[in-house]
Amino acid sequence: MSFLDELGSFLGSANNRAQILGDLLEHCYLALVPLVVGVVIAIVLCWLGRTWRPMRGVLLALANVVYTIPSLALFVVIPSVIGTKILDSINVVVALTLYTSALLIRPTLDALEAVPQQVIASATAMGYRPARRFFAVELPLAVPVLTAGVRVASVSNISLVSVGALIGVGGLGVLFTDGFQREYFSPIVVGIVLTLVLALVVDLLLVLLRRMLTPWERASASGRRAVPA
Template structure:
């Protein structure tokens, strides 16, 4: 097996192809993460403030996330008017998945903000939008980050399914390996997917620490 891996990775063209697929996989997985977070925060904010809307949004989010990813990738082109083999379909589908997955964590994160802190900000003259951006959202970061970490791992995994439609990414290593009954590309693909998930998770942990300096100060005491 090690000899097969060595021969497989010994080709410069193969290594370059793997790098290109890794870069494309990062785009397919992380762009939807950014878009999904941008969609989930205002939706979660609305759901957290309106009980009736909360029930509806959380219900819709749960239903959307149960739709099989491959079916979603096929349906999206008919909705946004693109070709089935366009990478934008995977990005759009994963953005919807990410938003659906993160609506509840956003609601839970905002619910976790202490009421007395919100009351104090209101007493200081903070209007709802400013209070949300300057007080509630920063305090919700620790809980919200946990949801984003789950969504990032989910996206990195689901982006591999796009290879079944010829989109590319690291999933192409799996399909080519299965089609030729050749294990090295499958092993390389698995290792890179796991490594990418680990790196992104560590980056998110570091970002959370950067955005919540008061948590480090509290821990130091």
């Protein structure tokens, strides 16, 4: 039997298709929930780092330390820290939330520091208090730089979720382990393709979200095109 015949036979099974869909949905949950929570945590921590400058160095140091911890080791250690079972999917969610936050600390700080000081001064002169100024002025202007970091974090999360299959947690990584154990390459190929497609779709959605959150960039680009040569 050729590989294409084998792949067709694998995908032709209703049970296999149901399993693939379930694994895909679980992969989305395990990758995207930590991404959203990690973004929120990174923004809050970086806001504190901007408010209290000595905290900036501490945040960067902690981020570097957390991100150097091997993912598989973190998946195994977290249950003993938060009191969950080792096969609980929340372990992967917590681990990837830590990774996402650590990965986004530096780009978030860089994004906030890239906001022009004259804009911050103008907002302060208009009566904006620090918290309101941060969320209404500084954070929106930091979105373009911040989005670049979030796109990297999304790809990292989608990739790292597959490692969770080694400790029995679901996601598309289950297709990899199943294929290797049975020396059956069809589920491995399906898992790889779906992981790549998921990463691409999420990346495109983040690009669209950035465009929605920064309408002034489109207006500026339209204005430049309207200027006669």
